[in-house]
Amino acid sequence: MSTTPSTPAPKTNRINLSVLEYKGGKTTLCAGCGHNAISERIIDAMFEMGVKPENVAKLSGIGCSSKSPAYFMSRSHSFNSVHGRMPSVATGALLANRKLICIGVSGDGDTASIGIGQFMHLMRRNLPIIYIIEDNGVYGLTKGQFSATADLGSKLKTGVINDLPPIDTCALAIQLGATLVGRSFSGDKKQLSAMLKAAIAHKGTVMLDVVSPCVTFNDHEGSTKSYKYVKEHEETLQDVSFVPHFEDINVEYDPGSTIQVTMHDGSRLHLRKLEEDYDPTDRIHALTRLTEAHDKGEVLTGVFYVNPKAPSFIDLLNIVDQPLATLPDSVTRPPKEVLDACMEELR
Ligand SMILES: Cc1ncc(C[n+]2csc(CCOP(=O)(O)OP(=O)(O)O)c2C)c(N)n1
Numbered sequence: 001m002s003t004t005p006s007t008p009a010p011k012t013n014r015i016n017l018s019v020l021e022y023k024g025g026k027t028t029l030c031a032g033c034g035h036n037a038i039s040e041r042i043i044d045a046m047f048e049m050g051v052k053p054e055n056v057a058k059l060s061g062i063g064c065s066s067k068s069p070a071y072f073m074s075r076s077h078s079f080n081s082v083h084g085r086m087p088s089v090a091t092g093a094l095l096a097n098r099k100l101i102c103i104g105v106s107g108d109g110d111t112a113s114i115g116i117g118q119f120m121h122l123m124r125r126n127l128p129i130i131y132i133i134e135d136n137g138v139y140g141l142t143k144g145q146f147s148a149t150a151d152l153g154s155k156l157k158t159g160v161i162n163d164l165p166p167i168d169t170c171a172l173a174i175q176l177g178a179t180l181v182g183r184s185f186s187g188d189k190k191q192l193s194a195m196l197k198a199a200i201a202h203k204g205t206v207m208l209d210v211v212s213p214c215v216t217f218n219d220h221e222g223s224t225k226s227y228k229y230v231k232e233h234e235e236t237l238q239d240v241s242f243v244p245h246f247e248d249i250n251v252e253y254d255p256g257s258t259i260q261v262t263m264h265d266g267s268r269l270h271l272r273k274l275e276e277d278y279d280p281t282d283r284i285h286a287l288t289r290l291t292e293a294h295d296k297g298e299v300l301t302g303v304f305y306v307n308p309k310a311p312s313f314i315d316l317l318n319i320v321d322q323p324l325a326t327l328p329d330s331v332t333r334p335p336k337e338v339l340d341a342c343m344e345e346l347r
């Protein structure tokens with residue numbers, strides 16, 4: 001008698017969910033678009049960190065990149081805002097519910113062109129948010145015009161040359177006050193996964209600029225955001241690895257060659273130095289190194305700056321532990337006498 005072999009149960013994480021429960025809708029982006037690979041890494045990182053999908057808020061602006069939250073974590077909260085205006089929506093959502101893990105997905109156009117004002121104010125507050133720029137150097141959704149991260153001298157498919165210098169969003173984020181800042185590449189599975197897991201553990205503004213080639217409009221010869229260019233010009237600062245607080249793994253490391261950063265929740269970020277003297281806790285050094293990379297035409301990747309000790313915006317505002325959105329009226333509504341006293345003062 002033959003027996004049908006049973007399908008093995010899918011692997012589950014520390015909250016008993018399988019990776020399938022972190023998936024989103026089927027992507028409508030072009031096949032091979034870097035943005036799809038980033039969604040995959042977010043799914044894996046959230047699954048491996050055992051984050052409850054219902055505790056996550058996904059926010060975005062407008063663009064192919066900003067469509068991405070539809071393609072991961074369907075069970076999470078989601079809000080697709082106006083072009084370049086995701087930071088203010090995210091700030092409101094987090095102030096209303098401080099328990100949310102907020103992940104903002106933006107594009108280089110959404111962030112560095114129309115959204116630059118909101119981006120700058122977000123970076124200076126150290127709001128606990130994971131802000132990802134899916135950076136392809138063009139406005140993919142509107143057919144490939146240069147964005148403000150496109151390099152000077154890079155060429156469009158039509159032959160048009162970019163004659164303006166780029167904005168380095170990482171340098172800007174560090175200068176303004178973000179507390180975990182790095183650059184990765186959508187094609188670098190290992191580095192991006194470790195950086196995303198560290199981002200989930202961090203309590204403050206994380207700004208990750210992920211170079212994510214647009215295969216339809218910016219993957220040709222002459223582009224500096226193509227798969228080929230990034231592979232040929234990538235310089236990596238460190239081998240990034242991450243040990244979550246719930247895994248009791250002791251990693252042997254030589255302090256001379258590896259920097260260990262202990263995160264807020266006890267997780268550990270290990271940065272094995274590939275550049276002898278790079279110190280990611282030194283802001284000035286980070287800014288200098290980014291300027292050098294720019295001048296040399298390098299695509300520098302890694303963790304540029306990290307400070308797990310700075311107070312977040314939530315700490316600074318001294319907000320009560322219970323999310324404001326769930327406080328009863330009896331606590332949030334001032335009594336009649338208080339309102340009467342206010343009115344009296346205005347007479
Ligand atoms: C107020 C406003 N201005 C312009 C547009 C047109 N628009 C839509 S997406 C976009 C740029 C998207 O570029 P990016 O953020 O880099 O995303 P990508 O598509 O490259 O991932 C523009 C200019 C718009 N939707 N709203």
Ligand code: SF4
Pocket residue numbers: 028029030032033034035064065136140141213214215216217
């Ligand atoms: S147009 Fe470019 S950015 Fe948009 S989905 Fe296609 S490859 Fe991705």
Ligand SMILES: [Mg+2]
Pocket residue numbers: 063107108109134135136137138139140147
């Ligand atoms: Mg873009």
